[in-house]
Amino acid sequence: xxxxxxxxxxxxxxxxxxxxxxxxxxxxxxxxxxxxxxxxxxxxxxxxxxxxxxxxxxxxxxxxxxxxxxxxxxxxxxxxxxxxxxxxxxxxxxxxxxxxxxxxxxxxxxxxxxxxxxxxxxxxxxxxxxxxxxxxxxxxxxxxxxxxxxxxxxxxxxxxxxxxxxxxxxxxxxxxxxxxxxxxxxxxxxxxxxxxxxxxxxxxxxxxxxxxxxxxxxxxxxxxxxxxxxxxxxxxxxxxxxxxxxxxxxxxxxxxxxxxxxxxxxxxxxxxxxxxxxxxxxxxxxxxxxxxxxxxxxxxxxxxxxxxxxxxxxxxxxxxxxxxxxxxxxxxxxxxxxxxxxxxxxxxxxxxxxxxxxxxxxxxxxxxxxxxxxxxxxxxxxxxxxxxxxxxxxxxxxxxxxxxxxxxxxxxxxxxxxxxxxxxxxxxxxxxxxxxxxxxxxxx
Amino acid sequence: xxxxxxxxxxxxxxxxxxxxxxxxxxxxxxxxxxxxxxxxxxxxxxxxxxxxxxxxxxxxxxxxxxxxxxxxxxxxxxxxxxxxxxxxxxxxxxxxxxxxxxxxxxxxxxxxxxxxxxxxxxxxxxxxxxxxxxxxxxxxxxxxxxxxxxxxxxxxxxxxxxxxxxxxxxxxxxxxxxxxxxxxxxxxxxxxxxxxxxxxxxxxxxxxxxxxxxxxxxxxxxxxxxxxxxxxxxxxxxxxxxxxxxxxxxxxxxxxxxxxxxxxxxxxxxxxxxxxxxxxxxxxxxxxxxxxxxxxxxxxxxxxxxxxxxxxxxxxxxxxxxxxxxxxxxxxxxxxxxxxxxxxxxxxxxxxxxxxxxxxxxxxxxxxxxxxxxxxxxxxxxxxxxxxxxxxxxxxxxxxxxxxxxxxxxxxxxxxxxxxxxxxxxxxxxxxxxxxxxxxxxxx
Numbered sequence: 001x002x003x004x005x006x007x008x009x010x011x012x013x014x015x016x017x018x019x020x021x022x023x024x025x026x027x028x029x030x031x032x033x034x035x036x037x038x039x040x041x042x043x044x045x046x047x048x049x050x051x052x053x054x055x056x057x058x059x060x061x062x063x064x065x066x067x068x069x070x071x072x073x074x075x076x077x078x079x080x081x082x083x084x085x086x087x088x089x090x091x092x093x094x095x096x097x098x099x100x101x102x103x104x105x106x107x108x109x110x111x112x113x114x115x116x117x118x119x120x121x122x123x124x125x126x127x128x129x130x131x132x133x134x135x136x137x138x139x140x141x142x143x144x145x146x147x148x149x150x151x152x153x154x155x156x157x158x159x160x161x162x163x164x165x166x167x168x169x170x171x172x173x174x175x176x177x178x179x180x181x182x183x184x185x186x187x188x189x190x191x192x193x194x195x196x197x198x199x200x201x202x203x204x205x206x207x208x209x210x211x212x213x214x215x216x217x218x219x220x221x222x223x224x225x226x227x228x229x230x231x232x233x234x235x236x237x238x239x240x241x242x243x244x245x246x247x248x249x250x251x252x253x254x255x256x257x258x259x260x261x262x263x264x265x266x267x268x269x270x271x272x273x274x275x276x277x278x279x280x281x282x283x284x285x286x287x288x289x290x291x292x293x294x295x296x297x298x299x300x301x302x303x304x305x306x307x308x309x310x311x312x313x314x315x316x317x318x319x320x321x322x323x324x325x326x327x328x329x330x331x332x333x334x335x336x337x338x339x340x341x342x343x344x345x346x347x348x349x350x351x352x353x354x355x356x357x358x359x360x361x362x363x364x365x366x367x368x369x370x371x372x373x374x375x376x377x378x379x380x381x382x383x384x385x386x387x388x389x390x391x392x393x394x395x396x397x398x399x400x401x402x403x404x405x406x407x408x409x410x411x412x413x414x415x416x417x418x419x420x421x422x423x424x425x426x427x428x429x430x431x432x433x434x435x436x437x438x439x440x441x442x443x444x
Numbered sequence: 445x446x447x448x449x450x451x452x453x454x455x456x457x458x459x460x461x462x463x464x465x466x467x468x469x470x471x472x473x474x475x476x477x478x479x480x481x482x483x484x485x486x487x488x489x490x491x492x493x494x495x496x497x498x499x500x501x502x503x504x505x506x507x508x509x510x511x512x513x514x515x516x517x518x519x520x521x522x523x524x525x526x527x528x529x530x531x532x533x534x535x536x537x538x539x540x541x542x543x544x545x546x547x548x549x550x551x552x553x554x555x556x557x558x559x560x561x562x563x564x565x566x567x568x569x570x571x572x573x574x575x576x577x578x579x580x581x582x583x584x585x586x587x588x589x590x591x592x593x594x595x596x597x598x599x600x601x602x603x604x605x606x607x608x609x610x611x612x613x614x615x616x617x618x619x620x621x622x623x624x625x626x627x628x629x630x631x632x633x634x635x636x637x638x639x640x641x642x643x644x645x646x647x648x649x650x651x652x653x654x655x656x657x658x659x660x661x662x663x664x665x666x667x668x669x670x671x672x673x674x675x676x677x678x679x680x681x682x683x684x685x686x687x688x689x690x691x692x693x694x695x696x697x698x699x700x701x702x703x704x705x706x707x708x709x710x711x712x713x714x715x716x717x718x719x720x721x722x723x724x725x726x727x728x729x730x731x732x733x734x735x736x737x738x739x740x741x742x743x744x745x746x747x748x749x750x751x752x753x754x755x756x757x758x759x760x761x762x763x764x765x766x767x768x769x770x771x772x773x774x775x776x777x778x779x780x781x782x783x784x785x786x787x788x789x790x791x792x793x794x795x796x797x798x799x800x801x802x803x804x805x806x807x808x809x810x811x812x813x814x815x816x817x818x819x820x821x822x823x824x825x826x827x828x829x830x831x832x833x834x835x836x837x838x839x840x841x842x843x844x845x846x847x848x849x850x851x852x853x854x855x856x857x858x859x860x861x862x863x864x865x866x867x868x869x870x871x872x873x874x875x876x877x878x879x880x881x882x883x884x885x886x887x888x
Binding site: 002004005006007014030032049051074105106109111130131132133135144145147159161162165166168169173183184187188194200204205208210211217221223231234241242250252254283284285287327333377378379397398400401402403404405406407435437439442443444 | 474575592605609699841851879883888
């Protein structure tokens with residue numbers, strides 16, 4: 001009988017092991033052959049490992065293999081001697097004595113794009129077509145480490161504030177956001193949909209845990225093929241009970257963002273430097289009413305107001321510009337959106353029910369968050385449904401929570417890929433999506 | 445111009461604040477009215493808060509409201525004086541002076557099930573029909589706190605071992621596990637599927653980060669309506685490169701489980717006690733070959749081997765029983781599953797290609813994990829596809845990684861709800877699923 005216990009302590013070292021133990025003596029490491037540069041007497045064989053690139057030096061007669069037999073894309077285990085070397089990416093190099101090939105790419109294949117280039121300068125289309133390979137580029141993969149950091153920071157902050165992490169179903173019978181942009185599904189003879197948001201479920205779970213969050217995929221069948229739309233994206237959602245108003249939700253988001261950027265600075269410094277990202281410093285975020293924002297930018301930038309009920313993308317850009325110029329803020333909350341453009345669960349402003357107790361957060365001129373206070377009273381929720389021509393009976397599962405009591409509550413949803421895009425100053429949300437799904441892209 | 449900054453410091457306290465500050469003086473708290481017990485001169489009004497139940501004492505003439513106006517399901521903000529009280533759930537009570545009602549349930553409604561009972565004794569069917577309300581029961585909600593703890597522990601451990609968290613698409617063009625149990629989707633005129641697992645993508649990302657993990661929903665259109673099948677569940681997946689064999693994957697899982705149970709013991713002690721859960725102590729996990737396990741239990745329990753290629757549920761139960769009796773282990777790895785029953789990406793055992801370098805982990809007689817080593821060579825992967833009558837051209841996006849080089853690698857997927865079910869000794873996986881989806885259940 002065999003027994004499986006602790007993780008085998010491997011002889012091979014990671015970069016952090018080497019930096020911790022000091023640059024001297026023999027070392028064994030493994031990795032991908034990222035590049036080979038033949039200089040005649042010696043050759044630089046750069047290994048790609050999860051923590052970075054390690055410069056190895058091949059020397060004929062010293063290294064136990066034939067240089068020509070090594071190829072980019074192979075994975076190897078090597079042995080050699082550590083030497084300090086200022087010009088190497090990590091300040092050291094490994095002078096190779098032994099090389100063992102672990103695996104090889106297919107004979108005679110050429111890389112479809114120059115992943116070992118520092119900046120690939122490859123078109124987005126090509127990068128996406130070869131995503132499994134283009135992500136092997138050092139800068140490309142750094143994007144998604146930073147994205148990992150955003151999610152981690154988000155979750156850490158939520159836990160610190162007493163939120164509970166929930167798992168809500170993605171296959172649903174009805175949809176929260178309404179409209180036509182919902183994917184339909186065959187479900188054992190019933191009609192089902194893919195969840196556009198965890199809205200009903202996160203409100204439900206406020207009745208259980210007071211404060212809840214989820215970071216999970218959502219699905220929108222929007223036909224827009226723009227630089228900012230995706231048909232599947234990661235939504236960072238939270239929902240909190242016992243609020244005094246939707247300002248509590250905005251304050252929670254403000255603090256969350258402060259925390260996330262601090263966390264990134266501490267834990268993802270290497271990737272931020274690599275991509276030359278400057279983290280925003282948030283003290284407070286200005287907030288402006290929707291209708292006032294419209295007028296502000298209309299006057300300042302001499303632009304006619306066309307649609308009084310929603311912000312056009314260009315208006316979002318101008319509001320961003322205005323608050324950057326006037327208040328040096330990359331972020332601005334736009335509050336009190338018209339009731340007409342907000343979902344049926346949004347609470348209307350008692351002071352003027354044409355508007356809702358809601359907000360969007362714009363980051364560098366683009367909406368990255370939608371949130372607000374929700375209706376908690378059964379009668380008020382049913383009345384709003386009726387006023388919209390909806391049939392409350394179709395929502396009996398959702399209304400169950402209002403029927404049996406809900407605290408005043410509100411919450412928000414943040415588009416992770418958009419937040420990452422804006423932080424990294426990318427021009428297309430697909431740049432910051434691991435495997436984007438859009439109207440014309442379902443693969444890889 | 446308004447500015448949104450730090451989270452408002454509320455006057456209302458959470459249970460942990462009170463316990464930290466000491467049981468004396470005035471306090472303001474909010475919560476749900478969980479139960480009201482009228483004792484004549486006084487009444488106990490128990491508030492449900494995210495951290496537990498707070499006993500409040502209503503006294504006529506002292507408390508500023510009429511008892512009859514308070515109802516279960518209301519949310520309130522109350523003020524009162526703290527007193528130590530041994531018989532109260534937390535060792536203290538609040539003698540109410542002021543009660544402000546924040547929200548009320550619908551007039552004249554009755555709860556569909558007795559959520560304030562310590563043990564509800566309500567049928568699973570009823571609990572699921574009223575899930576939004578049944579989760580408000582203290583024991584029900586504790587189940588999903590423990591589940592949160594499992595995911596947290598899993599992620600923490602993965603990060604500690606150098607794994608990168610990835611986000612893979614749930615809408616896919618092809619499917620990894622094959623077979624008919626896949627949900628079909630209308631996708632802008634193309635045919636698409638819901639991902640049965642992140643298999644292709646996690647293997648892909650090993651080529652980028654060496655070690656990756658994801659905790660996310662997966663979808664299986666299985667028509668089984670059993671106590672252990674779900675059509676949507678949370679899969680804890682990891683995949684790691686540079687392995688010497690699939691034993692490395694099993695060792696990583698063993699250590700992960702040790703970590704998770706330790707983490708639960710430290711952070712979720714309250715919930716574990718509430719549900720009377722004993723955490724398993726893992727030193728090592730026995731491993732037995734698939735074919736040997738079949739023979740072992742056939743001999744020991746005098747049972748004929750019917751299907752030589754797969755384990756029947758009853759066989760899993762008996763293997764679990766055997767290893768509990770013989771080795772006092774709740775866990776057992778079953779290794780070397782027949783090639784016939786494993787997917788095309790599984791690596792065959794060079795010593796006997798009828799079997800694969802793979803394993804399942806059984807926990808208390810039920811499979812909770814499937815894993816193994818994957819094929820990394822392009823030629824070997826294409827050959828196995830051809831041998832199965834598959835067309836490699838349909839998998840060109842997946843084969844891109846083999847073509848351009850992959851390290852030896854392997855990984856696994858764990859069913860979160862099953863793991864939770866077995867830990868809590870539940871008899872049906874729906875008990876440990878927040879909002880289960882099965883052949884006949886799509887709501888709530």
